[in-house]
Amino acid sequence: MKIEHFKEHKIISIVRGIALEDAEQIFQTLYEEGIRLIEVTLNTESALTMINEMSRKFEGRMFVGAGTVLTPEMADQAIEAGAKFVLTPTVNVETIHTVKRAGVFCIAGALTPTEILTAYENGADLVKIFPAGTMGVNYIKDLKGPLPQIPTVPTGGIDITNASEFLSAGATALGVGSSIVKGKKGYKEEDFTELREKARRFYQVCHEN
Structure with missing residues (x-):
C-alpha cells in the first residue's frame, strides 16, 4: 500500500465487535457505497479469520487492515492473516519496526x-491521532x-458533523468507528x-470537495 490510497479514499471504516457470519455482507455493503x-x-472475536477471509474475498477491490495491534507478535499474526495495513493504538516502537520489516x-x-x-x-507511515473528537479539530x-x-x-469521535472539518484541517484520512459500522452481533x-445509509452519507461528505 501507499499513502496515496489513504489520500484518495479518505475513510478507514473501523469494524469492531461484529460476528464473523455478518462480515461478508457488511464488507459488501461498505464496498458498494464507496468505502x-x-x-x-484484533479485539473482535475471530478477527484473524475475518481478516484472512475478507482480504481474499475482496482482493483487488478493498484494503483490509488490522487494528488494536498491541505487540510485535500480534502484528506478525495480523500480517500472516493477510492484513494490508496495521494500526497500533499506542506508540510501541518495536511493533512499528516489526510491521515495517515485513514491508507492510x-x-x-x-x-x-x-x-x-x-x-x-x-x-510509521501515518500517525493516528486519538482521541481526535475529544481534542477537537483545532x-x-x-x-x-x-x-x-x-x-x-x-x-475517535469522528462523525458526519465534523468529518469534513478534520479533512479541511489537513488530515490525510479519517478513522471512523460506530458512526458507520455498529459493533454488534446478529445484524x-x-x-x-x-x-448503507451511514456509509453513503460519510462518503458524500468526505468526497464532496
Whole structure:
C-alpha cells in the first residue's frame, strides 16, 4: 500500500465487535457505497479469520487492515492473516519496526507532539491521532504548525458533523468507528439498511470537495 490510497479514499471504516457470519455482507455493503479501507480490530472475536477471509474475498477491490495491534507478535499474526495495513493504538516502537520489516503499511496511534514525532521517526507511515473528537479539530490545525510533514489520521469521535472539518484541517484520512459500522452481533435487515445509509452519507461528505 501507499499513502496515496489513504489520500484518495479518505475513510478507514473501523469494524469492531461484529460476528464473523455478518462480515461478508457488511464488507459488501461498505464496498458498494464507496468505502475501500477497512480496519478489523484484533479485539473482535475471530478477527484473524475475518481478516484472512475478507482480504481474499475482496482482493483487488478493498484494503483490509488490522487494528488494536498491541505487540510485535500480534502484528506478525495480523500480517500472516493477510492484513494490508496495521494500526497500533499506542506508540510501541518495536511493533512499528516489526510491521515495517515485513514491508507492510503502518499507522501508529499517538496524541502528544512528542508521541507523534516518535512514531513518525520510527517508521510509521501515518500517525493516528486519538482521541481526535475529544481534542477537537483545532488540535489538528495546531499540530500542522510544528509538524507539517507528518500525515495524520484523526480517529475517535469522528462523525458526519465534523468529518469534513478534520479533512479541511489537513488530515490525510479519517478513522471512523460506530458512526458507520455498529459493533454488534446478529445484524438484521434494518441494520444493513442503516449501515448503507451511514456509509453513503460519510462518503458524500468526505468526497464532496
